[in-house]
Amino acid sequence: MKEIIKVRNLTTKFGKKIIHDNIDITIYEGEIYGILGASGSGKSTLLREMILLEDRFKGTIEIMGKNVKKLSLKEEIELKKNWGVLFQFGALFSSLTVLENISVVLEEYTKLPDEFIEKTAFSKIKLVGLNEDVAYQMPKSLSGGMVKRAALARALALDPKLLFLDEPTSGLDPVSARAFDSLIKELHSFFKPTVVMVTHDPQTIVNVLDRFCILIDKKVVFEGTFKEAVNSKNEKVQKFLKPILMEIE
Numbered sequence: 001m002k003e004i005i006k007v008r009n010l011t012t013k014f015g016k017k018i019i020h021d022n023i024d025i026t027i028y029e030g031e032i033y034g035i036l037g038a039s040g041s042g043k044s045t046l047l048r049e050m051i052l053l054e055d056r057f058k059g060t061i062e063i064m065g066k067n068v069k070k071l072s073l074k075e076e077i078e079l080k081k082n083w084g085v086l087f088q089f090g091a092l093f094s095s096l097t098v099l100e101n102i103s104v105v106l107e108e109y110t111k112l113p114d115e116f117i118e119k120t121a122f123s124k125i126k127l128v129g130l131n132e133d134v135a136y137q138m139p140k141s142l143s144g145g146m147v148k149r150a151a152l153a154r155a156l157a158l159d160p161k162l163l164f165l166d167e168p169t170s171g172l173d174p175v176s177a178r179a180f181d182s183l184i185k186e187l188h189s190f191f192k193p194t195v196v197m198v199t200h201d202p203q204t205i206v207n208v209l210d211r212f213c214i215l216i217d218k219k220v221v222f223e224g225t226f227k228e229a230v231n232s233k234n235e236k237v238q239k240f241l242k243p244i245l246m247e248i249e
Helices: 043-050 073-080 098-109 114-127 132-136 144-155 174-191 202-207 226-230 235-248
Strands: 003-014 017-028 032-037 057-063 083-086 162-166 194-198 211-216 219-224
Touching (some): 003 043, 017 043, 017 057, 017 194, 017 211, 017 219, 032 043, 032 174, 032 202, 043 057, 043 162, 043 194, 098 114, 098 132, 114 132, 144 174, 174 202, 202 235, 211 226, 219 226, 219 235
Parallel strands (some): 032 211, 083 162, 162 194
Antiparallel strands (some): 003 017, 003 057
16 A cells, blocks of 8 residues: 555644654555544644644654655645645635635636636535535535535545545534535545544544544554454553444444
8 A cells, every 4th residue: 555644753842742742653545544532632733734734843744755844835835736624613714605615725726717616616516415506605604514515625626635634523413424424435435535534423433434543642552443443452542442332332
């Protein structure tokens, strides 16, 4: 399997507070990979470091063979064109319609004519299971599930090779959460992007992820499949899995 993201010897500090202490993870091309851990374990911080929103770390993060610490501004922009990001609460621009939220990515990173940008934005809206009339709605008029889908449509605007999802089912009711899981699996099956996901949702962990890491006490205490985690002899891993196993039984 081809490595697409490598994190090596990564230590993150905010002042004197250590978030990550010399961690290593490897993400392979085409897989759905989860970053797991308790609240405050540094899951979202690690994701932000991968997408170049945080740089207060020592060690290396390589994405598609590029060391993110050594990129020029031009190289950084080119690398970012390879990924889309779904933030935890959608992070849609509140003053723009859904169509405009998706279009702004295409306007920023491509030189496509306006007509083609609009057609592409509509195609992404339909791709995530939203009706076309949603295109002209403002984010405040959407349900939580619709916001997530609209934000996912924006993340897919450039047909990314990498898709970063921060707590994609957080805040959704169980039916909407499972529908969103199914959407992620369907899109992954069709387009084969590498998906990197922060999640604490037991159903997502069991039914969607190919592999995951678990962050506990600033360290990566496990990396592998759910089956391998269940069979792990590590007490911290078993303690972490216990409520997940109870919920899915």
